[in-house]
Amino acid sequence: MPQLIRWMFHDHLRHGMVLGTAGCEVVTLWRPPGSVHEHASLTPPALVRFIAMLGTAVLRAERADRMIGKHLPKGERQFYLRMAGVRPDRQGQGLGGLAIRAGLAEADAAGLPAVLETATESNVGLYRSMGFELIDTWPVARKGPTFWTMARPVPFR
Template sequence: MGDLSVRQCTVADKGAVSAMLGAAFQEDPVMCFIFPDPEARRARLPGFFGVIYDGDGANGARLMTVNGEAATLWRAPGHGRLSLREKIQEAWPWVAASGSALGRALAYSGASDRHHPSEAHWYLHIAGCHPAAQRQGFGSAAIRTGLLRSDSDGVPAYLETATESNLPFYASLGFNVIGEWKVRNGPLCWSMLRKPAR
Protein backbone atom coordinates (compact mmCIF):
# COMPACT_ATOMS: atom_id res chain seq x y z
CA MET A 1 0.00 0.00 0.00
CA GLY A 2 1.22 3.49 -0.84
CA ASP A 3 1.63 6.44 1.49
CA LEU A 4 -1.86 7.68 2.44
CA SER A 5 -0.58 10.88 4.06
CA VAL A 6 -2.32 14.04 2.90
CA ARG A 7 -0.94 17.57 2.62
CA GLN A 8 -2.10 20.95 1.43
CA CYS A 9 -1.52 21.71 -2.22
CA THR A 10 0.74 24.56 -3.27
CA VAL A 11 0.78 26.76 -6.34
CA ALA A 12 3.55 24.52 -7.69
CA ASP A 13 1.23 21.49 -7.57
CA LYS A 14 -1.30 23.00 -9.97
CA GLY A 15 -0.05 21.31 -13.14
CA ALA A 16 0.28 17.84 -11.65
CA VAL A 17 -3.06 17.97 -9.81
CA SER A 18 -4.91 19.36 -12.83
CA ALA A 19 -3.48 16.64 -15.07
CA MET A 20 -4.40 13.94 -12.53
CA LEU A 21 -7.95 15.26 -12.27
CA GLY A 22 -8.19 15.36 -16.04
CA ALA A 23 -7.40 11.65 -16.15
CA ALA A 24 -9.71 10.88 -13.22
CA PHE A 25 -12.72 12.64 -14.78
CA GLN A 26 -12.29 11.49 -18.37
CA GLU A 27 -15.43 9.32 -18.18
CA ASP A 28 -17.33 11.38 -15.59
CA PRO A 29 -20.94 12.01 -16.73
CA VAL A 30 -20.77 15.75 -16.07
CA MET A 31 -17.51 16.14 -17.99
CA CYS A 32 -18.93 14.03 -20.81
CA PHE A 33 -21.90 16.40 -20.90
CA ILE A 34 -19.71 19.50 -20.96
CA PHE A 35 -17.18 18.06 -23.43
CA PRO A 36 -19.02 15.41 -25.49
CA ASP A 37 -16.08 14.75 -27.81
CA PRO A 38 -13.55 12.44 -26.08
CA GLU A 39 -10.52 14.06 -27.69
CA ALA A 40 -11.67 17.56 -26.79
CA ARG A 41 -12.37 16.34 -23.26
CA ARG A 42 -8.90 14.85 -22.93
CA ALA A 43 -7.32 18.06 -24.20
CA ARG A 44 -9.49 20.51 -22.27
CA LEU A 45 -9.88 18.95 -18.82
CA PRO A 46 -6.45 19.83 -17.35
CA GLY A 47 -6.99 23.52 -18.15
CA PHE A 48 -10.59 23.30 -16.93
CA PHE A 49 -9.46 21.91 -13.58
CA GLY A 50 -6.67 24.47 -13.46
CA VAL A 51 -9.25 27.26 -13.30
CA ILE A 52 -11.11 25.44 -10.52
CA TYR A 53 -7.80 24.85 -8.70
CA ASP A 54 -7.07 28.56 -8.61
CA GLY A 55 -10.57 29.56 -7.54
CA ASP A 56 -10.89 26.97 -4.81
CA GLY A 57 -7.43 27.78 -3.50
CA ALA A 58 -8.46 31.39 -3.00
CA ASN A 59 -11.81 30.51 -1.41
CA GLY A 60 -11.37 27.20 0.37
CA ALA A 61 -8.82 24.43 0.64
CA ARG A 62 -6.83 22.14 -1.66
CA LEU A 63 -5.58 18.79 -0.41
CA MET A 64 -3.62 15.98 -2.04
CA THR A 65 -1.97 12.73 -1.12
CA VAL A 66 1.78 13.23 -0.82
CA ASN A 67 2.59 11.50 -4.11
CA GLY A 68 -0.30 13.03 -6.04
CA GLU A 69 -2.53 9.99 -6.48
CA ALA A 70 -5.65 11.85 -5.29
CA ALA A 71 -6.79 15.36 -4.52
CA THR A 72 -9.79 17.22 -3.16
CA LEU A 73 -10.76 20.82 -3.84
CA TRP A 74 -13.05 22.46 -1.28
CA ARG A 75 -14.91 25.73 -1.04
CA ALA A 76 -15.34 27.23 2.43
CA PRO A 77 -18.67 28.14 4.04
CA GLY A 78 -20.15 31.15 2.30
CA HIS A 79 -18.18 30.48 -0.89
CA GLY A 80 -20.01 27.49 -2.35
CA ARG A 81 -21.24 29.58 -5.25
CA LEU A 82 -18.98 31.87 -7.27
CA SER A 83 -19.39 35.50 -6.31
CA LEU A 84 -19.98 38.18 -8.96
CA ARG A 85 -16.39 39.31 -8.44
CA GLU A 86 -15.09 35.80 -9.09
CA LYS A 87 -17.24 35.47 -12.20
CA ILE A 88 -15.78 38.67 -13.57
CA GLN A 89 -12.20 37.77 -12.62
CA GLU A 90 -12.48 34.24 -14.00
CA ALA A 91 -14.46 35.06 -17.14
CA TRP A 92 -11.53 34.90 -19.54
CA PRO A 93 -9.89 31.82 -17.95
CA TRP A 94 -13.22 29.99 -18.24
CA VAL A 95 -13.60 30.98 -21.90
CA ALA A 96 -10.04 29.83 -22.59
CA ALA A 97 -10.49 26.55 -20.72
CA SER A 98 -13.94 25.66 -22.02
CA GLY A 99 -13.98 26.97 -25.58
CA SER A 100 -17.23 26.09 -27.33
CA ALA A 101 -18.31 24.07 -24.27
CA LEU A 102 -18.71 27.18 -22.13
CA GLY A 103 -22.51 27.20 -22.44
CA ARG A 104 -22.80 23.65 -21.15
CA ALA A 105 -20.31 24.37 -18.35
CA LEU A 106 -22.39 27.38 -17.26
CA ALA A 107 -25.61 25.35 -17.48
CA TYR A 108 -24.19 22.74 -15.12
CA SER A 109 -22.72 25.37 -12.78
CA GLY A 110 -26.07 27.17 -12.56
CA ALA A 111 -27.95 23.95 -11.82
CA SER A 112 -25.39 23.03 -9.17
CA ASP A 113 -25.70 26.43 -7.49
CA ARG A 114 -29.47 26.08 -7.24
CA HIS A 115 -29.17 22.86 -5.23
CA HIS A 116 -26.70 23.87 -2.54
CA PRO A 117 -28.03 23.75 1.02
CA SER A 118 -29.06 27.08 2.49
CA GLU A 119 -27.12 26.38 5.69
CA ALA A 120 -23.40 27.08 5.98
CA HIS A 121 -21.31 24.17 4.67
CA TRP A 122 -17.97 23.10 3.33
CA TYR A 123 -18.45 22.19 -0.34
CA LEU A 124 -16.46 19.24 -1.63
CA HIS A 125 -16.23 20.74 -5.10
CA ILE A 126 -13.90 18.18 -6.64
CA ALA A 127 -12.63 14.80 -5.44
CA GLY A 128 -10.54 12.75 -7.84
CA CYS A 129 -8.07 9.90 -7.91
CA HIS A 130 -5.89 8.81 -10.80
CA PRO A 131 -7.45 5.73 -12.45
CA ALA A 132 -4.31 3.65 -11.81
CA ALA A 133 -4.49 4.43 -8.07
CA GLN A 134 -8.20 3.92 -7.44
CA ARG A 135 -9.55 1.55 -4.77
CA GLN A 136 -6.34 1.80 -2.76
CA GLY A 137 -7.50 4.31 -0.14
CA PHE A 138 -6.01 7.48 -1.62
CA GLY A 139 -9.31 9.17 -2.44
CA SER A 140 -10.78 8.33 0.95
CA ALA A 141 -7.71 9.74 2.69
CA ALA A 142 -7.93 13.04 0.80
CA ILE A 143 -11.65 13.37 1.57
CA ARG A 144 -11.37 12.39 5.23
CA THR A 145 -8.69 15.01 5.81
CA GLY A 146 -11.03 17.68 4.46
CA LEU A 147 -13.87 16.39 6.60
CA LEU A 148 -11.78 17.05 9.68
CA ARG A 149 -12.06 20.74 8.81
CA SER A 150 -15.85 20.68 8.48
CA ASP A 151 -16.06 18.77 11.77
CA SER A 152 -13.78 21.31 13.45
CA ASP A 153 -15.95 24.15 12.13
CA GLY A 154 -19.11 22.34 13.21
CA VAL A 155 -20.74 22.63 9.79
CA PRO A 156 -21.91 20.01 7.30
CA ALA A 157 -20.00 18.94 4.21
CA TYR A 158 -21.85 18.91 0.90
CA LEU A 159 -21.15 17.41 -2.51
CA GLU A 160 -22.86 16.39 -5.70
CA THR A 161 -22.14 13.47 -7.98
CA ALA A 162 -23.51 12.28 -11.30
CA THR A 163 -21.99 8.82 -10.92
CA GLU A 164 -24.50 6.51 -9.23
CA SER A 165 -21.81 3.96 -8.36
CA ASN A 166 -20.17 6.64 -6.17
CA LEU A 167 -23.15 6.81 -3.82
CA PRO A 168 -22.12 3.85 -1.60
CA PHE A 169 -18.57 5.18 -1.41
CA TYR A 170 -19.70 8.59 -0.19
CA ALA A 171 -22.24 6.97 2.13
CA SER A 172 -19.35 5.09 3.75
CA LEU A 173 -17.85 8.49 4.58
CA GLY A 174 -21.05 9.68 6.24
CA PHE A 175 -22.80 11.43 3.35
CA ASN A 176 -26.53 10.96 2.77
CA VAL A 177 -28.51 11.70 -0.40
CA ILE A 178 -30.68 14.79 0.12
CA GLY A 179 -31.89 15.32 -3.43
CA GLU A 180 -31.82 14.38 -7.09
CA TRP A 181 -31.74 16.82 -9.98
CA LYS A 182 -31.00 16.90 -13.67
CA VAL A 183 -29.18 19.30 -15.91
CA ARG A 184 -31.24 20.03 -19.01
CA ASN A 185 -30.06 17.58 -21.67
CA GLY A 186 -27.48 16.40 -19.17
CA PRO A 187 -26.94 13.80 -16.47
CA LEU A 188 -28.92 12.99 -13.35
CA CYS A 189 -27.12 14.27 -10.26
CA TRP A 190 -27.37 13.47 -6.58
CA SER A 191 -26.84 15.99 -3.77
CA MET A 192 -25.30 14.55 -0.61
CA LEU A 193 -24.80 16.05 2.85
CA ARG A 194 -22.73 14.90 5.80
CA LYS A 195 -23.45 16.29 9.25
CA PRO A 196 -20.44 17.28 11.32
CA ALA A 197 -19.13 14.67 13.71
CA ARG A 198 -19.66 15.56 17.34
Template structure:
Protein backbone atom coordinates in the same frame (compact mmCIF):
# COMPACT_ATOMS: atom_id res chain seq x y z
CA UNK B 1 4.17 -2.07 -2.19
CA UNK B 2 0.70 -0.46 -2.55
CA UNK B 3 -1.07 0.88 0.50
CA UNK B 4 -3.89 -1.36 1.73
CA UNK B 5 -7.27 0.43 1.84
CA UNK B 6 -7.24 0.87 5.64
CA UNK B 7 -3.67 2.12 5.97
CA UNK B 8 -3.06 5.61 7.32
CA UNK B 9 -2.24 7.51 4.13
CA UNK B 10 -0.75 10.95 4.79
CA UNK B 11 -2.39 13.97 3.18
CA UNK B 12 -1.30 17.58 2.91
CA UNK B 13 -2.08 20.89 1.32
CA UNK B 14 -0.18 21.26 -1.96
CA UNK B 15 2.63 23.72 -2.53
CA UNK B 16 2.64 25.85 -5.65
CA UNK B 17 5.06 23.32 -7.15
CA UNK B 18 2.38 20.62 -6.75
CA UNK B 19 -0.15 22.46 -8.92
CA UNK B 20 0.71 20.62 -12.13
CA UNK B 21 0.51 17.16 -10.55
CA UNK B 22 -2.74 17.96 -8.73
CA UNK B 23 -4.35 19.35 -11.89
CA UNK B 24 -3.22 16.32 -13.90
CA UNK B 25 -4.76 13.92 -11.38
CA UNK B 26 -8.09 15.74 -11.35
CA UNK B 27 -8.20 15.98 -15.14
CA UNK B 28 -7.45 12.28 -15.55
CA UNK B 29 -9.97 11.30 -12.87
CA UNK B 30 -12.80 13.24 -14.59
CA UNK B 31 -11.99 12.19 -18.16
CA UNK B 32 -14.89 9.70 -18.21
CA UNK B 33 -17.19 11.42 -15.69
CA UNK B 34 -20.79 11.75 -16.98
CA UNK B 35 -21.16 15.53 -16.67
CA UNK B 36 -17.90 16.41 -18.39
CA UNK B 37 -18.60 13.74 -21.03
CA UNK B 38 -21.91 15.51 -21.71
CA UNK B 39 -20.28 18.94 -21.86
CA UNK B 40 -17.46 17.77 -24.15
CA UNK B 41 -18.39 14.57 -26.03
CA UNK B 42 -15.08 14.45 -27.92
CA UNK B 43 -12.46 12.74 -25.68
CA UNK B 44 -9.48 14.68 -27.03
CA UNK B 45 -11.20 18.04 -26.65
CA UNK B 46 -12.33 16.97 -23.17
CA UNK B 47 -8.77 16.08 -22.12
CA UNK B 48 -7.44 19.50 -23.16
CA UNK B 49 -10.37 21.38 -21.60
CA UNK B 50 -10.12 19.54 -18.29
CA UNK B 51 -6.48 20.50 -17.84
CA UNK B 52 -7.34 24.14 -18.47
CA UNK B 53 -10.46 24.06 -16.30
CA UNK B 54 -8.78 22.41 -13.33
CA UNK B 55 -5.99 24.96 -13.39
CA UNK B 56 -8.68 27.60 -12.82
CA UNK B 57 -10.45 25.50 -10.18
CA UNK B 58 -7.20 24.78 -8.34
CA UNK B 59 -6.35 28.48 -8.08
CA UNK B 60 -9.86 29.55 -7.10
CA UNK B 61 -10.36 26.84 -4.49
CA UNK B 62 -7.00 27.57 -2.89
CA UNK B 63 -8.35 31.10 -2.36
CA UNK B 64 -11.86 30.02 -1.37
CA UNK B 65 -11.13 26.99 0.79
CA UNK B 66 -8.51 24.29 0.59
CA UNK B 67 -6.90 21.72 -1.66
CA UNK B 68 -5.94 18.43 -0.02
CA UNK B 69 -3.82 15.75 -1.67
CA UNK B 70 -2.00 12.55 -0.87
CA UNK B 71 1.78 12.78 -0.88
CA UNK B 72 2.32 12.24 -4.62
CA UNK B 73 -1.07 13.56 -5.79
CA UNK B 74 -2.48 10.07 -6.22
CA UNK B 75 -5.77 11.64 -5.07
CA UNK B 76 -6.80 15.28 -4.80
CA UNK B 77 -9.79 17.03 -3.26
CA UNK B 78 -10.84 20.65 -3.79
CA UNK B 79 -12.91 22.26 -1.05
CA UNK B 80 -14.70 25.58 -0.60
CA UNK B 81 -15.26 26.97 2.88
CA UNK B 82 -18.75 27.73 4.22
CA UNK B 83 -18.23 31.44 3.64
CA UNK B 84 -17.07 30.83 0.05
CA UNK B 85 -19.39 27.98 -0.88
CA UNK B 86 -21.26 30.21 -3.31
CA UNK B 87 -19.20 31.82 -6.06
CA UNK B 88 -18.89 35.56 -5.53
CA UNK B 89 -19.41 38.27 -8.12
CA UNK B 90 -15.74 39.08 -8.57
CA UNK B 91 -14.78 35.45 -8.88
CA UNK B 92 -17.40 35.04 -11.63
CA UNK B 93 -15.98 38.06 -13.46
CA UNK B 94 -12.37 36.94 -12.96
CA UNK B 95 -12.97 33.45 -14.30
CA UNK B 96 -15.40 34.18 -17.15
CA UNK B 97 -12.80 34.55 -19.89
CA UNK B 98 -10.54 31.69 -18.67
CA UNK B 99 -13.51 29.30 -18.65
CA UNK B 100 -14.56 30.47 -22.10
CA UNK B 101 -11.05 29.73 -23.37
CA UNK B 102 -11.08 26.33 -21.63
CA UNK B 103 -14.44 25.11 -22.95
CA UNK B 104 -14.69 26.99 -26.25
CA UNK B 105 -17.91 26.16 -28.14
CA UNK B 106 -18.98 23.86 -25.27
CA UNK B 107 -19.25 26.80 -22.87
CA UNK B 108 -23.06 26.83 -23.22
CA UNK B 109 -23.40 23.26 -21.95
CA UNK B 110 -20.83 23.95 -19.22
CA UNK B 111 -22.79 27.02 -18.10
CA UNK B 112 -26.05 25.04 -18.07
CA UNK B 113 -24.56 22.37 -15.81
CA UNK B 114 -22.90 24.96 -13.57
CA UNK B 115 -26.15 26.90 -13.26
CA UNK B 116 -28.09 23.84 -12.13
CA UNK B 117 -25.40 22.94 -9.61
CA UNK B 118 -25.52 26.46 -8.16
CA UNK B 119 -29.31 26.37 -8.01
CA UNK B 120 -29.19 23.25 -5.84
CA UNK B 121 -26.49 24.36 -3.39
CA UNK B 122 -27.78 24.69 0.18
CA UNK B 123 -28.48 28.19 1.40
CA UNK B 124 -26.68 27.49 4.66
CA UNK B 125 -22.90 27.44 4.64
CA UNK B 126 -21.21 24.05 4.38
CA UNK B 127 -17.73 22.83 3.62
CA UNK B 128 -18.26 22.08 -0.07
CA UNK B 129 -16.43 19.12 -1.57
CA UNK B 130 -16.18 20.81 -4.95
CA UNK B 131 -14.14 18.07 -6.65
CA UNK B 132 -12.60 14.78 -5.58
CA UNK B 133 -10.48 12.71 -7.92
CA UNK B 134 -8.16 9.73 -7.73
CA UNK B 135 -5.86 8.82 -10.62
CA UNK B 136 -6.97 5.57 -12.24
CA UNK B 137 -3.58 3.99 -11.52
CA UNK B 138 -4.24 4.29 -7.79
CA UNK B 139 -7.93 3.51 -7.34
CA UNK B 140 -8.95 0.92 -4.79
CA UNK B 141 -5.88 1.56 -2.61
CA UNK B 142 -7.38 3.99 -0.12
CA UNK B 143 -5.95 7.21 -1.58
CA UNK B 144 -9.29 8.77 -2.52
CA UNK B 145 -10.86 8.12 0.86
CA UNK B 146 -7.81 9.52 2.64
CA UNK B 147 -7.92 12.76 0.65
CA UNK B 148 -11.63 13.19 1.39
CA UNK B 149 -11.24 12.39 5.09
CA UNK B 150 -8.52 15.03 5.38
CA UNK B 151 -11.08 17.66 4.39
CA UNK B 152 -13.82 16.13 6.53
CA UNK B 153 -11.54 16.37 9.56
CA UNK B 154 -11.32 20.13 9.09
CA UNK B 155 -15.10 20.41 8.78
CA UNK B 156 -15.57 18.29 11.90
CA UNK B 157 -13.15 20.49 13.84
CA UNK B 158 -15.43 23.42 12.96
CA UNK B 159 -18.60 21.37 13.57
CA UNK B 160 -19.66 22.24 10.03
CA UNK B 161 -21.88 20.37 7.61
CA UNK B 162 -20.45 19.18 4.28
CA UNK B 163 -21.98 19.14 0.83
CA UNK B 164 -21.16 17.56 -2.52
CA UNK B 165 -22.85 16.61 -5.74
CA UNK B 166 -22.04 13.76 -8.08
CA UNK B 167 -23.23 12.69 -11.52
CA UNK B 168 -21.82 9.18 -11.11
CA UNK B 169 -24.14 6.70 -9.38
CA UNK B 170 -21.15 4.47 -8.59
CA UNK B 171 -19.94 7.16 -6.16
CA UNK B 172 -23.05 7.02 -3.97
CA UNK B 173 -22.03 4.09 -1.73
CA UNK B 174 -18.54 5.55 -1.35
CA UNK B 175 -19.89 8.86 -0.11
CA UNK B 176 -22.51 7.19 2.08
CA UNK B 177 -19.71 5.29 3.80
CA UNK B 178 -18.15 8.69 4.60
CA UNK B 179 -21.35 9.97 6.21
CA UNK B 180 -23.09 11.68 3.28
CA UNK B 181 -26.74 11.06 2.40
CA UNK B 182 -28.69 12.04 -0.70
CA UNK B 183 -30.49 15.32 -0.11
CA UNK B 184 -31.80 16.03 -3.63
CA UNK B 185 -31.55 14.90 -7.23
CA UNK B 186 -31.87 16.74 -10.51
CA UNK B 187 -31.53 16.07 -14.22
CA UNK B 188 -29.63 18.17 -16.74
CA UNK B 189 -32.01 18.43 -19.73
CA UNK B 190 -30.57 16.07 -22.32
CA UNK B 191 -27.72 15.24 -19.95
CA UNK B 192 -26.82 13.38 -16.78
CA UNK B 193 -28.59 13.04 -13.45
CA UNK B 194 -27.00 14.58 -10.36
CA UNK B 195 -27.28 13.62 -6.71
CA UNK B 196 -26.76 16.30 -4.05
CA UNK B 197 -25.45 14.83 -0.79
CA UNK B 198 -25.26 16.35 2.69
CA UNK B 199 -23.14 15.22 5.64
CA UNK B 200 -24.39 16.48 9.04
CA UNK B 201 -22.07 18.33 11.35
CA UNK B 202 -20.15 16.21 13.83
Protein backbone atom coordinates in the same frame (compact mmCIF):
# COMPACT_ATOMS: atom_id res chain seq x y z
CA MET C 1 -10.24 20.03 -19.59
CA PRO C 2 -6.69 20.19 -18.18
CA GLN C 3 -6.81 24.00 -18.37
CA LEU C 4 -10.15 24.07 -16.53
CA ILE C 5 -8.89 21.73 -13.79
CA ARG C 6 -5.72 23.84 -13.44
CA TRP C 7 -7.86 26.97 -13.09
CA MET C 8 -10.10 25.27 -10.48
CA PHE C 9 -7.04 24.12 -8.53
CA HIS C 10 -5.55 27.63 -8.39
CA ASP C 11 -8.96 29.12 -7.59
CA HIS C 12 -9.21 26.78 -4.59
CA LEU C 13 -5.71 27.70 -3.45
CA ARG C 14 -6.98 31.30 -3.24
CA HIS C 15 -10.56 30.81 -2.02
CA GLY C 16 -10.85 27.27 -0.76
CA MET C 17 -8.94 24.32 0.52
CA VAL C 18 -6.94 21.74 -1.46
CA LEU C 19 -6.25 18.43 0.27
CA GLY C 20 -4.44 15.46 -1.19
CA THR C 21 -1.17 13.61 -1.41
CA ALA C 22 2.22 15.18 -2.11
CA GLY C 23 2.50 13.37 -5.45
CA CYS C 24 -1.03 14.37 -6.50
CA GLU C 25 -2.23 10.76 -6.54
CA VAL C 26 -5.43 12.17 -5.03
CA VAL C 27 -6.68 15.75 -4.86
CA THR C 28 -9.83 17.12 -3.23
CA LEU C 29 -11.09 20.67 -3.69
CA TRP C 30 -13.14 22.06 -0.81
CA ARG C 31 -15.00 25.30 -0.28
CA PRO C 32 -14.99 26.22 3.41
CA PRO C 33 -17.75 28.24 5.08
CA GLY C 34 -18.04 31.69 3.58
CA SER C 35 -17.08 30.61 0.06
CA VAL C 36 -19.47 27.71 -0.67
CA HIS C 37 -21.60 29.69 -3.13
CA GLU C 38 -18.82 32.04 -4.29
CA HIS C 39 -18.19 32.20 -8.03
CA ALA C 40 -15.55 33.90 -10.10
CA SER C 41 -16.87 37.10 -11.66
CA LEU C 42 -17.71 36.63 -15.31
CA THR C 43 -15.88 39.71 -16.53
CA PRO C 44 -15.05 40.05 -20.26
CA PRO C 45 -11.46 38.78 -19.71
CA ALA C 46 -12.78 35.85 -17.66
CA LEU C 47 -15.32 35.02 -20.36
CA VAL C 48 -12.56 35.01 -22.99
CA ARG C 49 -10.47 32.71 -20.74
CA PHE C 50 -13.39 30.29 -20.23
CA ILE C 51 -14.21 30.23 -23.95
CA ALA C 52 -10.54 29.48 -24.67
CA MET C 53 -10.70 26.59 -22.19
CA LEU C 54 -14.11 25.17 -23.07
CA GLY C 55 -14.98 26.40 -26.56
CA THR C 56 -18.64 25.93 -27.38
CA ALA C 57 -19.10 23.82 -24.23
CA VAL C 58 -18.87 27.03 -22.16
CA LEU C 59 -22.67 27.40 -22.19
CA ARG C 60 -23.21 23.80 -21.00
CA ALA C 61 -20.60 24.31 -18.28
CA GLU C 62 -22.28 27.53 -17.14
CA ARG C 63 -25.68 25.79 -17.01
CA ALA C 64 -24.23 22.90 -15.00
CA ASP C 65 -22.56 25.31 -12.56
CA ARG C 66 -25.81 27.29 -12.14
CA MET C 67 -27.81 24.09 -11.54
CA ILE C 68 -25.30 22.83 -8.97
CA GLY C 69 -25.63 26.13 -7.10
CA LYS C 70 -29.43 25.80 -7.11
CA HIS C 71 -29.29 22.31 -5.63
CA LEU C 72 -26.69 22.87 -2.93
CA PRO C 73 -28.16 23.65 0.48
CA LYS C 74 -28.50 27.39 1.01
CA GLY C 75 -26.18 29.28 3.30
CA GLU C 76 -22.49 29.31 4.01
CA ARG C 77 -22.24 27.40 7.29
CA GLN C 78 -21.04 24.19 5.66
CA PHE C 79 -18.04 22.68 3.92
CA TYR C 80 -18.52 21.87 0.23
CA LEU C 81 -16.58 19.08 -1.44
CA ARG C 82 -16.47 20.49 -4.95
CA MET C 83 -14.25 17.87 -6.54
CA ALA C 84 -12.36 14.70 -5.70
CA GLY C 85 -10.07 12.90 -8.10
CA VAL C 86 -7.73 9.94 -7.88
CA ARG C 87 -5.11 9.20 -10.49
CA PRO C 88 -6.31 6.15 -12.47
CA ASP C 89 -3.31 3.99 -11.55
CA ARG C 90 -3.96 4.63 -7.82
CA GLN C 91 -7.72 4.08 -7.75
CA GLY C 92 -9.09 1.40 -5.44
CA GLN C 93 -6.35 1.88 -2.85
CA GLY C 94 -8.34 4.01 -0.39
CA LEU C 95 -6.55 7.28 -1.16
CA GLY C 96 -9.73 9.09 -2.17
CA GLY C 97 -11.41 8.13 1.09
CA LEU C 98 -8.41 9.34 3.09
CA ALA C 99 -8.42 12.75 1.39
CA ILE C 100 -12.19 13.13 1.77
CA ARG C 101 -12.00 12.14 5.45
CA ALA C 102 -9.31 14.81 5.96
CA GLY C 103 -11.78 17.42 4.72
CA LEU C 104 -14.55 15.94 6.85
CA ALA C 105 -12.25 16.23 9.87
CA GLU C 106 -12.02 19.97 9.15
CA ALA C 107 -15.83 20.17 9.02
CA ASP C 108 -16.12 18.17 12.24
CA ALA C 109 -13.59 20.40 14.03
CA ALA C 110 -15.67 23.43 13.01
CA GLY C 111 -18.90 21.67 14.07
CA LEU C 112 -20.37 22.08 10.57
CA PRO C 113 -22.01 19.81 8.00
CA ALA C 114 -20.49 18.91 4.63
CA VAL C 115 -22.19 18.85 1.23
CA LEU C 116 -21.30 17.57 -2.24
CA GLU C 117 -22.75 16.60 -5.56
CA THR C 118 -21.69 13.79 -7.83
CA ALA C 119 -22.51 12.94 -11.42
CA THR C 120 -21.32 9.36 -10.89
CA GLU C 121 -24.03 7.12 -9.48
CA SER C 122 -21.52 4.54 -8.25
CA ASN C 123 -20.05 7.22 -5.92
CA VAL C 124 -23.33 7.53 -4.00
CA GLY C 125 -22.62 4.36 -2.00
CA LEU C 126 -19.08 5.49 -1.21
CA TYR C 127 -20.32 8.83 0.11
CA ARG C 128 -23.08 7.11 2.10
CA SER C 129 -20.42 4.99 3.81
CA MET C 130 -18.83 8.28 4.95
CA GLY C 131 -22.07 9.51 6.52
CA PHE C 132 -23.54 11.49 3.61
CA GLU C 133 -27.27 11.29 2.98
CA LEU C 134 -28.94 11.76 -0.40
CA ILE C 135 -30.94 15.01 -0.42
CA ASP C 136 -31.66 15.50 -4.14
CA THR C 137 -31.38 13.83 -7.53
CA TRP C 138 -31.65 16.05 -10.57
CA PRO C 139 -30.75 16.36 -14.26
CA VAL C 140 -28.63 19.25 -15.52
CA ALA C 141 -30.87 19.53 -18.57
CA ARG C 142 -33.54 17.48 -20.26
CA LYS C 143 -30.91 15.32 -21.96
CA GLY C 144 -28.06 16.08 -19.58
CA PRO C 145 -26.38 13.97 -16.93
CA THR C 146 -28.02 13.18 -13.59
CA PHE C 147 -26.50 14.58 -10.41
CA TRP C 148 -26.90 13.45 -6.80
CA THR C 149 -26.64 16.11 -4.08
CA MET C 150 -25.66 14.76 -0.68
CA ALA C 151 -25.16 16.21 2.79
CA ARG C 152 -23.37 14.93 5.87
CA PRO C 153 -24.77 16.30 9.10
CA VAL C 154 -22.59 17.33 11.99
CA PRO C 155 -21.63 14.13 13.84
CA PHE C 156 -22.76 13.73 17.42
CA ARG C 157 -20.08 14.48 19.98
